[in-house]
Amino acid sequence: MARTKYIYNPETCRYETYYVRGKTLRKRVLIFISTALGLAIATCSFYVKKVGSFDEMRLTQKNILLKTEWHLLEDQIAKSNQHLQELIEKDDHNYRIILDSHPLTPEIREAGIGGSEKFDTKILKHYPYLLSGYTRAEKLKHQLDVEVQSFEELSKMMEERVEMWASRPAIQPISNKQLDNLHLTYGSRFHPILKIYREHKGLDFTAEKGTPVYATGDGEIAMAYFSDSYGNVIYLNHSYGYETRYAHLSAFAVKPGDKVKRGQVIGYVGNSGTSVSAHLHYEVLYKGQHANPINFFQRDLNNKEYEKLIEIGSQQDRPLD
Numbered sequence: 001m002a003r004t005k006y007i008y009n010p011e012t013c014r015y016e017t018y019y020v021r022g023k024t025l026r027k028r029v030l031i032f033i034s035t036a037l038g039l040a041i042a043t044c045s046f047y048v049k050k051v052g053s054f055d056e057m058r059l060t061q062k063n064i065l066l067k068t069e070w071h072l073l074e075d076q077i078a079k080s081n082q083h084l085q086e087l088i089e090k091d092d093h094n095y096r097i098i099l100d101s102h103p104l105t106p107e108i109r110e111a112g113i114g115g116s117e118k119f120d121t122k123i124l125k126h127y128p129y130l131l132s133g134y135t136r137a138e139k140l141k142h143q144l145d146v147e148v149q150s151f152e153e154l155s156k157m158m159e160e161r162v163e164m165w166a167s168r169p170a171i172q173p174i175s176n177k178q179l180d181n182l183h184l185t186y187g188s189r190f191h192p193i194l195k196i197y198r199e200h201k202g203l204d205f206t207a208e209k210g211t212p213v214y215a216t217g218d219g220e221i222a223m224a225y226f227s228d229s230y231g232n233v234i235y236l237n238h239s240y241g242y243e244t245r246y247a248h249l250s251a252f253a254v255k256p257g258d259k260v261k262r263g264q265v266i267g268y269v270g271n272s273g274t275s276v277s278a279h280l281h282y283e284v285l286y287k288g289q290h291a292n293p294i295n296f297f298q299r300d301l302n303n304k305e306y307e308k309l310i311e312i313g314s315q316q317d318r319p320l321d
């Protein structure tokens, strides 16, 4: 509460309340307003000079935020680039070597990098920091596009290889886990019935009549018929140049045109045609030429088993047809 002032009135011989009026009042009001304005201006000037305007403060804060985001973005670009380089390394030096393909050349990987049509370098050249970041991001995107195309190509190659591997004759045509049913009789041999030397273009597997005979690779049955020499015989076309034949069967489990998978039963061991006892005569042809089937058993034999097969088969070199 303002303090009340008193003044002595000689006329009334009393102290009376003092009120500021007229010039004095106006003077004091002016002094008050001037002082207040002066203080306000001084405070404002100090604030603008030392702290900055509100717009500047807002911009400064936004700038800090943008810089933080930019650093995070650059960090992400660097990490993504590292992952991509690891993928490229695997692509060139693992996957393509396994698939007998050549690594992509640097010309293919770098082609198109450096184009500026995607962003306006005229503007960005004034901001080298930004231009550098955009260039790195653009290069990463291009390399990624190339790598995506490369992986699509690898995927197609892999599908073809899987189909080819599935088609290749690669197992024994009958169950021969003891490896003692094979007669290694490929080449010129004395025919037990015709009593002449002639080329024996397959391998013989002894087995009881009715033993299941398996397709040694995926393919399509080309023929299943009776031949005077082969007896009941199946011709299996595997594509990719491979063909297998299964002779002297007692019965068929398939007919011409059937699609079969490796390991599927296609017939049964017999003694039909020019054969001295129940057995399977098995042939492999590649591009129309006979090949020794022994070279196609890797799939279900390890090295020791393969050596044992050769050893036992060599002791049983008498052809059965």
Ligand SMILES: [Zn+2]
Pocket: 200, 202, 203, 204, 280, 281, 282, 319, 320, 321
């Ligand atoms: Zn034979």
